Amino acid sequence: MLNKFKEEFKKHKLQFISTDLNGIVLETDQTLLPIEKNVDIGTIHPFFFNLSEVLNIEQEKAVFHCIQLGETVEELTVDIEIYRKEDHFLIVIENLTEHYLNYQSLAQSRNETSIDSELVLLKNLELQERERFKNEFIQNFSHELRNPLTNIIALTNILQRSRLTEEQEGILDVLKNATSDLKLMLEDILSIAMIAKGKLALNPSVFNFEQFLEFLRLTYTARAKEKGLDFSISTDSAIPNYLEGDRLRLLQVLTNLCDNAIKYTEKGNVKLQVKLNQKRANTVSLRFSVQDTGLGISTENLDRIFESFEQLGRTEGAGLGLAIVKGLLQLMGSTIAIESTVEEGSHFYFDLKLNFPLHVPEIPNIDNARLKTVRKEKYSVLLVEDNEQVQTSLFKSLIESGEFFIDVVSDGALVMQEIIDSGYDIILMDVNLPNIKGDQLTKVIRSFPFKNIKNIPIVGITANSFEEQLRAYKKAGMNAVLTKPFDELELIKTMRRLLK
Amino acid sequence: MNISKKIVVLGHFGVGKTSLIRRFVENSFSNDYRVSIGVHILKKKVEVSVDETVSLIIWDLEGTDNIAAIRQSYLLGTHGVIYVFDVTRPITFQAIEEDLTALKSKVRNVPMKVVGNKLDMVVEEEVKKVLLENKISFDYLTSAKTGDKVNDLFEQLAKMLTLDAKQI
Numbered sequence: 180m181l182n183k184f185k186e187e188f189k190k191h192k193l194q195f196i197s198t199d200l201n202g203i204v205l206e207t208d209q210t211l212l213p214i215e216k217n218v219d220i221g222t223i224h225p226f227f228f229n230l231s232e233v234l235n236i237e238q239e240k241a242v243f244h245c246i247q248l249g250e251t252v253e254e255l256t257v258d259i260e261i262y263r264k265e266d267h268f269l270i271v272i273e274n275l276t277e278h279y280l281n282y283q284s285l286a287q288s289r290n291e292t293s294i295d296s297e298l299v300l301l302k303n304l305e306l307q308e309r310e311r312f313k314n315e316f317i318q319n320f321s322h323e324l325r326n327p328l329t330n331i332i333a334l335t336n337i338l339q340r341s342r343l344t345e346e347q348e349g350i351l352d353v354l355k356n357a358t359s360d361l362k363l364m365l366e367d368i369l370s371i372a373m374i375a376k377g378k379l380a381l382n383p384s385v386f387n388f389e390q391f392l393e394f395l396r397l398t399y400t401a402r403a404k405e406k407g408l409d410f411s412i413s414t415d416s417a418i419p420n421y422l423e424g425d426r427l428r429l430l431q432v433l434t435n436l437c438d439n440a441i442k443y444t445e446k447g448n449v450k451l452q453v454k455l456n457q458k459r460a461n462t463v464s465l466r467f468s469v470q471d472t473g474l475g476i477s478t479e480n481l482d483r484i485f486e487s488f489e490q491l492g493r494t495e496g497a498g499l500g501l502a503i504v505k506g507l508l509q510l511m512g513s514t515i516a517i518e519s520t521v522e523e524g525s526h527f528y529f530d531l532k533l534n535f536p537l538h539v540p541e542i543p544n545i546d547n548a549r550l551k552t553v554r555k556e557k558y559s560v561l562l563v564e565d566n567e568q569v570q571t572s573l574f575k576s577l578i579e580s581g582e583f584f585i586d587v588v589s590d591g592a593l594v595m596q597e598i599i600d601s602g603y604d605i606i607l608m609d610v611n612l613p614n615i616k617g618d619q620l621t622k623v624i625r626s627f628p629f630k631n632i633k634n635i636p637i638v639g640i641t642a643n644s645f646e647e648q649l650r651a652y653k654k655a656g657m658n659a660v661l662t663k664p665f666d667e668l669e670l671i672k673t674m675r676r677l678l679k
Numbered sequence: 680m681n682i683s684k685k686i687v688v689l690g691h692f693g694v695g696k697t698s699l700i701r702r703f704v705e706n707s708f709s710n711d712y713r714v715s716i717g718v719h720i721l722k723k724k725v726e727v728s729v730d731e732t733v734s735l736i737i738w739d740l741e742g743t744d745n746i747a748a749i750r751q752s753y754l755l756g757t758h759g760v761i762y763v764f765d766v767t768r769p770i771t772f773q774a775i776e777e778d779l780t781a782l783k784s785k786v787r788n789v790p791m792k793v794v795g796n797k798l799d800m801v802v803e804e805e806v807k808k809v810l811l812e813n814k815i816s817f818d819y820l821t822s823a824k825t826g827d828k829v830n831d832l833f834e835q836l837a838k839m840l841t842l843d844a845k846q847i
């Protein structure tokens with residue numbers, strides 16, 4: 180041990196050199212560098228260039244660590260000490276090549292790793308930025324589409340109530356189907372963009388699971404039949420009748436899966452199965468599965484089918500359905516799995532944990548028929564809206580319902596005067612008004628000292644579907660907020676509820 | 680007349696200090712990255728005018744993200760400084776203001792050139808925009824790989840140093 184240490188120590192060879200103050204060598208040995216007497220040490224190696232100037236202004240001793248005297252570290256790497264005496268320099272060179280070689284390889288891997296991780300980080304940032312930009316764009320774009328679509332839906336509804344020939348009715352049916360498809364697609368696109376941006380929140384409530392499945396059964400039996408397919412649902416009697424969860428989002432997941440299954444199956448059947456995995460105090464774990472006898476998906480495509488927009492072109496027609504399924508399930512804490520064989524069929528499944536209420540709740544039945552009952556009294560409505568198209572279509576559908584008197588204002592600044600002068604039962608307000616924003620206006624109304632004004636129900640209308648925005652509008656004092664495109668029935672229902 | 684001037688080249692690791700120097704001194708370039716440690720010193724004569732040359736003694740320092748930690752002895756008696764960053768790696772120029780301030784307190788009153796290297800890897804206009812947005816001022820954008828602006832950089836600095844010398 181001691182010997183080894185001694186060896187190591189001996190390897191640290193030293194060379195001593197003395198020069199005059201101009202760098203001319205006075206005395207030296209040749210241990211490391213072949214230096215002769217009387218030469219300018221500056222010509223031996225650029226390190227020694229201008230030695231006097233380097234040390235002129237400085238103190239009597241300087242230590243330079245890790246000076247690479249050769250072309251590479253391996254050749255000769257040293258520490259150099261220079262002492263400044265009265266009329267000469269004393270230079271001590273210590274060979275530490277081996278020591279510094281170790282340090283070099285350490286630094287090499289440290290730096291390489293550091294740069295690698297930097298690049299990974301950068302790459303991620305870039306991807307995120309692109310993703311963000313894409314989603315922003317898509318979201319804005321679909322918002323733009325909502326306004327005209329709302330008008331089309333409203334006007335189509337009005338048209339349907341006028342006297343039409345059979346042929347016209349047929350055309351109108353096609354028109355209605357097309358617009359409702361368009362609306363669905365638009366919602367799909369928005370869902371994806373919102374899931375991606377983390378802007379979509381779940382909205383859980385208690386719902387009747389039996390009815391839920393029944394709805395799916397009716398819808399898809401009919402649709403499957405059109406293609407000559409069988410559709411069946413099997414479920415487990417041990418599953419509670421009422422469950423708590425986001426019914427709409429679950430519906431969105433299952434309809435997407437069933438739609439796809441039917442779309443890609445030419446003969447055979449599509450099966451929706453719900454099985455109980457586990458039941459605890461007040462939670463159940465359910466296995467949902469959708470199985471078809473369709474085209475199937477090849478292994479190399481399996482990874483891609485869940486990706487969104489980029490893939491649109493390549494997997495033709497597959498649309499956004501599966502990307503939405505993936506995103507929504509992620510939101511619900513689940514993941515989709517898939518088994519598929521080309522030409523034999525596909526099997527999509529996922530497990531979902533849901534709460535269930537211990538007591539069967541009373542759930543109001545939404546009954547469309549009630550909409551038809553004509554009311555005796557009429558309410559006066561103030562419609563605050565600057566977009567003429569929306570104005571017209573809302574105006575028409577409200578008039579048609581026969582329940583309302585309507586005044587229209589298009590400038591937010593005039594609203595207050597109008598309210599004070601005329602007194603209204605309800606206000607319908609576009610949130611995005613030119614001069615003043617609808618939510619600010621609402622705040623003003625809510626702060627009014629007179630009860631009859633302060634408490635007027637306000638329904639906001641917006642193309643914005645961010646949860647947090649909607650919440651902010653409600654916080655400002657709006658009683659309800661409708662997101663475009665909405666159905667006129669939805670609007671009238673909301674108004675009735677508030678007028679009760 | 681032949682004078683010599685010492686300049687130090689420093690900046691974060693991997694930004695291309697060694698490559699810039701090698702391009703200037705030997706007119707060569709390698710894609711391999713061999714991490715420098717300590718300091719490697721090279722010399723090159725530069726003609727600053729018809730009858731005037733200056734020997735640049737170029738100190739190629741080990742890269743560091745901590746300017747304050749640079750060994751003071753390396754900076755002794757230096758006449759000029761080149762601070763290099765990598766235009767492809769924001770981390771090498773994000774804290775440039777602090778770095779330069781720290782540097783100026785270590786080497787007082789010498790000319791300093793700030794250089795963004797690896798220009799060949801990016802679109803010049805975009806990089807300029809990013810640097811402008813981040814309020815980063817620089818003297819040169821270079822590429823050791825293509826040689827773009829490398830000679831300009833060293834020659835300009837050499838001229839400045841000889842001018843300085845004359846004024847004294």
Ligand SMILES: Nc1nc2c(ncn2[C@@H]2O[C@H](COP(=O)(O)OP(=O)(O)OP(=O)(O)O)[C@@H](O)[C@H]2O)c(=O)[nH]1
Nearest residue numbers: 692693694695696697698710712715742797823824
């Ligand atoms: N494309 C491109 N690559 C460069 C350029 N300059 C340097 N590189 C590459 O960047 C890596 C690092 O270059 P070096 O010159 O060793 O960097 P350095 O600043 O001396 O690094 P340290 O000594 O560790 O501080 C090497 O792989 C070079 O090939 C350039 O202008 N363009």
Ligand SMILES: [Mg+2]
Nearest residue numbers: 696697714715
């Ligand atoms: Mg280097």
